Amino acid sequence: MNRIQRVGVVGAGAMGRGIAQVCASGGLIVKLYDSSQEAVSRGIQAVRDDLAQAVAKSKMSQAQADEALSRIHAVNDLKALCDCDLVVEAIVEQLEPKQRLFRELESILAPGSILATNTSSLSVTAIASVCELPSRVAGWHFFNPVPRMKLVEVIQAPRTALEVVQELVALSKKVGHRAVVTSDSPGFVVNHAGRAYVTEGLKLLAERTAEHHVLDAILRICAGIRMGPLELLDLTGLDVSVPVMESIHSQYYGDDRYRPVTLARTRLHAGLLGRKSGQGFYDYSAKGVTPKSESEQPLPSIETTLWWPTQGPASLPDSIAALLPADKRRSSPAEADVIMVAPIGQDLSSTIVALGLDGAKAIAVDPIFGSAAGVTLMVCPATAAETVEAARRLFTSRSVPTFVISDSPGFVAPRVVACIVNLACEMAQQGISSPDDIDSAVRLALGYPSGPFEWGDRLGARLVLEIMQGLYSTFGDQRYRPAPWLIRRARLGLSLSAADRKV
Structure with a gap:
């Protein structure tokens, strides 16, 4: 597993030079090639600058930076890669140029x-074909930037060949990255899970x-997702x-699980790119604007009386009641x-009907991600404006x-x-990657506070x-169809990470 000592990198853009940098920092000899020699020069200068920043931040010594840079060699001919144990391409994201390059490399290596x-x-399969x-x-x-995204x-x-996978996993560890193994499928692990x-x-x-800023704030403040x-x-x-x-939607033959909404393409056509x-x-x-949407300012509560169920499917959890x-x-909803109420699988309208409540006085509160850190209230067409205001002030008055x-x-x-957990379960069901690798990939690349299987186990599969x-x-x-992987483990009371038995 240590036979790879010389690595060729084709393409000196952001990804190529980043791969060259981590391989050189990991002790490997690197040959960097690009059809533009100017691009190679810029790439090596970018590596030099990044290593200098690492030294300035005391992440490595000057000697280590100099040694890493000395291992990167610019070459101006693909044939110079003939003695490499591994060649990785990072050229334009188009199938035909990659296929042409691989055919040429096969004649050299x-x-x-x-x-x-x-x-x-x-598709890696299409490139290899x-x-x-x-x-x-x-x-x-x-993932970009390669030296900092440790996945x-x-x-x-x-x-x-299995040996090729094993060697790349070992090499990834050697260059300081966590490797996740995935089958060749649309989006692989990270883009699929995202x-x-x-x-x-x-x-x-x-x-x-809700408005965009409210949705973002709920997921940041209540769910703890970074962005x-x-x-x-x-x-x-x-x-x-x-x-x-x-x-990805197209590659899965129009599977509705991946269907985008028309709103996205409409905004793209309007030039509202971000x-x-x-x-x-x-x-x-x-300049310098960073959108951070916060909730309303604290307001004094309105004198009001309350009722909430203490048992049943819509009962308030103790964390909210507190x-x-x-x-x-009061002792009854009529008073x-x-x-x-706090429904889980239903919306407020269905809960009102199921419990026979007065819709004008009813409002729902998120029982799962609601806490002193943040509360989400849900209203329906029947909810009166004074009910919304009174409920909102009950919480905002307590900051x-x-x-x-x-x-x-x-x-x-x-x-x-x-939905994140369910999609991860579908990925495991398809054998795209293991629950442990999916969790690691999501945490490292997407910045979620937990991997989907960890999250699902904490909430409970049921x-x-x-x-x-x-x-x-x-x-x-x-x-929204539940993944078979999720259904079976919920029914059996098993962890979502529990593996299927081999047959």
Whole structure:
């Protein structure tokens, strides 16, 4: 597993030079090639600058930086890569140029050398299909910026030799990266798993569940996700994100689980790309603007009486009840000004009907991600304006960030997190990657506070299933069909990470 000592990198752009840098820092000899020698010079200078920053931040010594830089050699001919044990391409993200390059590299390299592609979206199988020895071809997909994003996907195509995968996993560890092994499938692990977050965020916005800044704030403050889905789309740019969403949906033959919403392409056509265009879901026309949407300012509470159920499917959890004035609770809903319920698999409208409540006085509170850190209130068409105001002030008067949304089964945070967990379960069911690797990839590359399987186990598989079933029942949309992996483990009371038995 240590036979790879010389690495060739084709393409000196951001990804190529980053791969060259981490390989050189890991003790390997690197030959960097690009069709433009000017690009190679710029790439090596960028590596020199990045290593200098690492020295300035005391992340490495000057001697270590000098040694790493000395291991990177510029070459001006592909034939100079003939003695490399591994060549990784990081050229333009188009199939035909990559295929042409691999055919040429095969004529140069020894039969035992490994060919790797850093593709983020193309089929590794298709790239390898033009090679005489597709068994030595694999994906080795890094994330930008390579030296700081400590994750790499090792993609095994159907004809990739197991030894090639094992060698790339070992090499990844040597250069300081966590390798996750994935089959060759649309989006691999990270881009596949990320569909649940941004796509569901857009779906909630398209349903007018709440304004973009409210959705983002709920997911940041209540769910603890570093960046809201609309903020994230503004950062990456719709010109990048929309084609990825549409490509994965197309590659899965129109599976509704990956279906984008029309809102995204409409905004793309309007030029509302995000930060790069100065206007996206947020306005970036003022320099240095970082959108941070907060809840309303604290307001004094309104004198009101309350009732909430203490048992049954819509009962308030103790964590929410503790935030409410116990002396204002009445013995029956008929005696109260505000009726507060906490449904999980239903929306507020269905809960009102099921419990026979007065809709004008009813409001729902998120029982899963609601706490002193933040509370989400859900209203329906029957909820009176004075009910909304009274309930909102009950929490804001205690300095609890409070967000109001329209009727939606699963609220916002539980719905989005359940979709993340369900999609990860579908990935495990398809054998795309293991639960442990999916969790690691999501934490490292997407910045979620937990991996989807960890998150699902903490919430409970049965609760996640209940949310997905509620969404599926309400919308009748195949997007929300529960994954068989989730259904079986929920029924059996097993961890979502429990592996299938081999047959």
